[in-house]
Amino acid sequence: MSATETSEPVALPVEPERKPFNWLPLMPWIYTVALFVLWELGVRLSGLPHTILPAPTRIFEAIVQYWGAIQRHSLQTLYTTTVGFLLAVVAGMALGLLVGWSRMIYAGLYPIMVGFNAIPKVAVVPILVIWFGIGTIPAILTAFLIAFFPIVVNVATGLATIEPETEDVLRALGAKKMDIMLKVGIPRSMPYFFGSLKIAITLAFVGSVISETIAANSGLGFMMASAQSQFNVPLVFAGLVMLAIEGIAMYALMAWIEKRTTGWAHRSQTMAG
Amino acid sequence: MRYGGADGTLAVSGLEMAVKRGEFAAVVGPSGCGKSTLMKLVTGLHIPQRGVVTVAGTHVTKPVSIVGMAFQNPTMLPWRTTLDNVLLPLEIVEKHKKRLRRHKKEYVEQAEHLLETVGLKGFGSKYPWQLSGGMQQRANLCRALIHEPDLLMLDEPFGALDAFTREELWQVIRDLHASQDVTIVLVTHDLREAVFLADTVHVMSARPGRILKVHDITFERPRDISLMYESRFNDVVQALRGEIADARVAA
Numbered sequence: 001m002s003a004t005e006t007s008e009p010v011a012l013p014v015e016p017e018r019k020p021f022n023w024l025p026l027m028p029w030i031y032t033v034a035l036f037v038l039w040e041l042g043v044r045l046s047g048l049p050h051t052i053l054p055a056p057t058r059i060f061e062a063i064v065q066y067w068g069a070i071q072r073h074s075l076q077t078l079y080t081t082t083v084g085f086l087l088a089v090v091a092g093m094a095l096g097l098l099v100g101w102s103r104m105i106y107a108g109l110y111p112i113m114v115g116f117n118a119i120p121k122v123a124v125v126p127i128l129v130i131w132f133g134i135g136t137i138p139a140i141l142t143a144f145l146i147a148f149f150p151i152v153v154n155v156a157t158g159l160a161t162i163e164p165e166t167e168d169v170l171r172a173l174g175a176k177k178m179d180i181m182l183k184v185g186i187p188r189s190m191p192y193f194f195g196s197l198k199i200a201i202t203l204a205f206v207g208s209v210i211s212e213t214i215a216a217n218s219g220l221g222f223m224m225a226s227a228q229s230q231f232n233v234p235l236v237f238a239g240l241v242m243l244a245i246e247g248i249a250m251y252a253l254m255a256w257i258e259k260r261t262t263g264w265a266h267r268s269q270t271m272a273g
Numbered sequence: 274m275r276y277g278g279a280d281g282t283l284a285v286s287g288l289e290m291a292v293k294r295g296e297f298a299a300v301v302g303p304s305g306c307g308k309s310t311l312m313k314l315v316t317g318l319h320i321p322q323r324g325v326v327t328v329a330g331t332h333v334t335k336p337v338s339i340v341g342m343a344f345q346n347p348t349m350l351p352w353r354t355t356l357d358n359v360l361l362p363l364e365i366v367e368k369h370k371k372r373l374r375r376h377k378k379e380y381v382e383q384a385e386h387l388l389e390t391v392g393l394k395g396f397g398s399k400y401p402w403q404l405s406g407g408m409q410q411r412a413n414l415c416r417a418l419i420h421e422p423d424l425l426m427l428d429e430p431f432g433a434l435d436a437f438t439r440e441e442l443w444q445v446i447r448d449l450h451a452s453q454d455v456t457i458v459l460v461t462h463d464l465r466e467a468v469f470l471a472d473t474v475h476v477m478s479a480r481p482g483r484i485l486k487v488h489d490i491t492f493e494r495p496r497d498i499s500l501m502y503e504s505r506f507n508d509v510v511q512a513l514r515g516e517i518a519d520a521r522v523a524a
Contacts, residue, residue: 166348172316173365173420174338183364187352264352264400 054234059241062234073223074242077208080136080219081246084143085204092148092200093193096155100185101177106156117149122210129215139211139219146207147200154196158189194258201250205243285310286481288324292458292473294423297450299459299467301513302477303521308460311482312428315458316340329423338366340424341417345432347409349401355412356397359384362420369420380419387415391445407438411445418449427459431466440498443469451495464513469501474513478520485520488513 023030036056043055050058063070099106121142128138162184170180212221220239227235285307292298300308313319314326317336326333328340341362349358363369363380373380388397391411401409410430417425427446431439447470450457461467467474474488490509492500500506 163346163348165344165346166350168313168316168318169342169344169348169417170361170365171318171336172338172340172342172426173362174336174367175365179365183361184350187350190352262352264402 051231051233054237058234059237062232062238063241066235066238069223070238070242073218073220073239074246076136076218077139077205077212077220077243078246080139080208080212081143081201081204081250084140084208085147085201087140087144088147088151088200088204089197091144092151092196093155095148096152096189096193097159097181097186099152100156100159100189101181106160113149113152121146121207122214125211125214128211134215135217138215139208139221142211143204143207147204150196150199150203151193154192155189158192159185162188191258191262194254194262197254197258198251201254202247205247205250209243285314286483288477288483290475290484292456294329294456295454296473297457297459297471299461299471299474300477301461301464301467301474301517302482303479303517304462306477306479306520307482308477309428311477312342312426312458312460315424316342316426337424338368339422340426341420341422342426343410343413343417343428343430345429347401347406347413349409349412349416351400351402354398354400355388355393355404356381356384358401359387359397359412359415359419361416366420384415384419387418388412390449391415392441407434407442410434410438410442414442414445414449418453418455421453423454423456425455425457427457427461429461430459431461431463439463439466444498446470447496464510464517465501465506468506468509468513469496469498476513476516476520486516 040055040057043050043053054062095109099109124145125138125142128141132138132141159181162180166184167180170184175183208219209221212219213225214221216222220243224236224239227233227239288307288311290300290311300311302308310319314321315328315333317326317328317333320334328337331337349355350361353361360373360380363373369380385394385397388394388411391414393408393411393415396404396408396412401412404412410433413430417427431442434442443466446457446459449455450470457470459467459470468490471490474490475484476486476488477483478485488509492506
């Protein structure tokens with residue numbers, strides 16, 4: 001109980017209400033800075049050469065030094081990843097709805113999709129190169145292939161878990177399969193869908209960088225591969241840092257979209273009564 | 274009606290039951306006697322392998338759209354407000370679907386009126402998860418009634434509620450039945466609920482279910498909740514209880 005609510009006429013000195021400082025939003029920054037400080041100290045104290053593990057300051061120098069190239073390659077990777085991801089969203093959504101629509105299609109396609117997902121995408125890149133040549137298209141397609149599966153599975157799960165009672169209520173009213181899909185199935189699968197976007201976008205980065213590393217002449221994957229061949233380890237790490245930044249930014253964007261569109265599914269956190 | 278092919282569970286067999294228009298019928302029986310199957314047969318969600326179901330003079334071969342349903346689980350859609358949940362059947366039933374957009378206001382008024390009847394005035398804009406279990410069940414009843422069904426099928430709708438809320442909702446249902454021309458079939462395991470609400474109580478046997486006996490409940494309407502504490506009420510409940518106990522032993 002706060003001091004202002006007490007009605008007893010006791011002459012207590014009224015303490016100014018001190019709001020405790022909210023550290024929570026700062027925690028990610030504190031932990032990140034701590035990680036880099038530890039890293040820096042570790043490298044300096046152990047005397048590791050920067051060709052093995054460069055200190056953060058050395059990586060930062062590399063970022064500044066090669067900024068022009070890094071910027072160009074980062075944008076290229078961001079481009080291939082985003083395009084591949086968007087393709088995966090469209091195709092994953094469509095296939096997820098199809099698979100969730102009918103148990104027949106589900107039974108037929110599921111093993112194929114699992115098998116397909118089990119194939120290491122690095123093994124697919126050479127085939128894509130044969131078909132499309134090196135460069136942007138294999139990177140986009142690899143990102144697409146790797147990001148596609150979690151979206152399909154999640155959308156299909158959302159559809160498959162409609163409560164039977166809801167379906168009965170609607171079917172008893174004469175609802176067609178299409179009605180149930182539109183009124184219940186699709187809205188219901190949206191939290192699953194947006195949840196899967198967070199997984200899919202990070203996987204899409206993995207896909208595009210794999211492809212760029214093997215067969216491209218631009219993009220962060222290509223940049224890191226060529227820096228490595230010249231023993232420019234700080235530049236390799238600079239590439240990794242840029243990837244991490246892009247990954248975090250896109251993930252945050254997806255998380256924001258998820259929260260905006262399907263707030264009702266996260267009621268326990270956002271609504272307290 | 275048999276589930277899952279020739280070796281499947283025979284849920285109901287030789288079940289014969291008639292409910293008059295405007296009647297309030299309750300179905301009671303031991304657990305697993307096929308009460309829910311009965312619901313699905315009447316609404317046309319299942320078609321019997323043998324025998325016929327006739328609703329409003331027509332032989333049921335596909336889901337009948339003149340029926341409202343409510344289950345124990347309120348199954349409100351969490352992304353819709355309570356009002357939109359109540360309006361949902363109108364977006365499905367052919368007759369209303371076409372009129373809905375142009376006459377939206379009229380329907381919304383109707384929904385709000387229904388919500389008021391069950392004591393949910395002003396809660397239309399709330400989301401279902403902002404309501405208590407009892408309030409959700411009230412809204413569920415509204416949803417079952419919004420398209421003015423001729424037949425209301427209730428499958429243990431009060432099963433998961435506390436005793437006080439249940440009593441309140443009994444009165445809500447009683448008043449709805451009194452004020453609207455609607456036939457109600459209530460599946461329940463609560464004998465007092467059945468006797469308090471219904472005109473006829475149908476006792477089902479253990480699986481495969483059929484109707485063992487039909488009781489006419491002759492207490493005058495409107496019935497007050499205090500009726501439940503009178504001895505003549507308890508006599509009827511007692512008799513029913515005995516029959517169900519017998520049905521269980523016979524199983």
